[in-house]
Amino acid sequence: MSEVSDFFRIxxxxxxxxxxxxxxxxxxxxxxxxxxxxxxxxxxxxxxxxEQIDICIYNRGVSGxxxxxxxxxxxxxxxxxxxxxxxxxxxxxxxxxxDYSEDRLIRNYREILTEIMNRLPxxxxxxxxxxxxxxxxxxxxxxxxxxxxxxxxxxxxxxANMRLARLSEELGLGFIxxxxxxxxxxxxxxxxxxxxxxxxYANAYRIILHNMMPYMVY
Numbered sequence: 001m002s003e004v005s006d007f008f009r010i011x012x013x014x015x016x017x018x019x020x021x022x023x024x025x026x027x028x029x030x031x032x033x034x035x036x037x038x039x040x041x042x043x044x045x046x047x048x049x050x051e052q053i054d055i056c057i058y059n060r061g062v063s064g065x066x067x068x069x070x071x072x073x074x075x076x077x078x079x080x081x082x083x084x085x086x087x088x089x090x091x092x093x094x095x096x097x098x099d100y101s102e103d104r105l106i107r108n109y110r111e112i113l114t115e116i117m118n119r120l121p122x123x124x125x126x127x128x129x130x131x132x133x134x135x136x137x138x139x140x141x142x143x144x145x146x147x148x149x150x151x152x153x154x155x156x157x158x159x160a161n162m163r164l165a166r167l168s169e170e171l172g173l174g175f176i177x178x179x180x181x182x183x184x185x186x187x188x189x190x191x192x193x194x195x196x197x198x199x200x201y202a203n204a205y206r207i208i209l210h211n212m213m214p215y216m217v218y
Contacts (some may be wrong), residue, residue, distance in 0.1 A: 015040075015062050016076050022058075023080030024152060030056040031216060032083035035070075035090040037063035043202050046075060047209050055216065058083070064089040066093045067108035074112070079119055086116065087176075087212065089128040092198075095160060096152035103147055106163050113171055126174040126215055127164055130157045131200070131208075134188040148198065178211040 033039050040061030048055055060077045062069070070090050072079055078086065084200040085211045090112065109127075116125055132154050160178070168175035182204060184190045189197070193204035 007164070012062055012064055012069070016073050019060055019062075019076040020080065023076065026081045027056060028045075028082040029084040030058060030081065030086070031085045031108060032058050032060060032081050033079065033087050033089075034060040035059060035093060036093055037199065038066045038092060039087075039089045041199060042208075043192075044205070044209065047202065047206055048196075053217075056133055056135075058171050059188055061144040064093060065090065066097070067091050067105060067112060068094075070112055071108060071115075071218060078116060083120070083123060085121075085124045085126075085216070087128055087215075088112070089130070091160065092130055092152065092157075094142065095130070096148065096150075097155055098147075098150065100151040100156070101110060102156070102160060102163065105160060107118045108172075110167060113167070117171065117173075124174070125180045126176050128162045128212075129164070129175070129177045129179055132156055132157060132187065134177060134184075134194055134197045135193055136197045138191070138194065144177045145197075149197075152198065174215065176212060176215060178208045180211055181207040 017183070033042060033044060039062070040059060040063050042059060044057050048057070058081045060081065062073070062077065067090055091109060092107050094100060094108070094158060113125065113127070116123065130192065133149065133152055135149045139148060165175045182189055182193060189200070194200050
């Protein structure tokens with residue numbers, strides 16, 4: 001599905017290996033963040049320290065991963081931590097692929113969630129909405145920009161979010177629209193929040209964290 005270099009695949013494998021070892025030191029029944037780069041790059045520990053909030057969170061995101069990649073690495077990305085609360089954001093790289101299929105994305109996501117429910121039946125699971133994007137001049141290479149946003153656009157993201165919300169409701173899981181405050185008047189990710197139209201700065205993650213807090217601290 002995703003077009004990634006051999007070098008990047010090696011980096012992903014190294015990340016998974018690190019998570020496997022880290023999980024040996026994880027405390028059980030804590031909060032887990034898992035998904036792709038938009039989760040891996042979430043500076044949650046620093047933001048919580050700034051807020052003077054003492055919560056233990058393990059981040060098991062892996063940059064570049066698709067839903068298929070996550071299905072192949074569930075032990076490292078989910079089960080090894082034995083969490084009691086899970087926040088998941090996976091699939092933006094599926095949407096960004098040139099052969100993107102919404103039905104395949106939802107089918108894979110259903111398999112991920114079903115596996116979590118079967119293995120961790122007592123865990124609270126929250127599916128996070130996909131974040132908006134902004135096809136800005138911050139990605140100056142027009143060819144790269146066209147490729148990056150060919151399918152990863154707000155129309156497809158909105159449709160996928162509606163499908164995810166229905167899937168979550170069907171499975172009896174929580175769906176969190178964490179995007180309030182991230183968009184400009186046109187519905188795009190605000191320019192001051194994004195590196196290149198997709199990935200985000202800490203000021204955006206602070207907003208997302210505030211939107212998540214009611215689900216994290218109850």
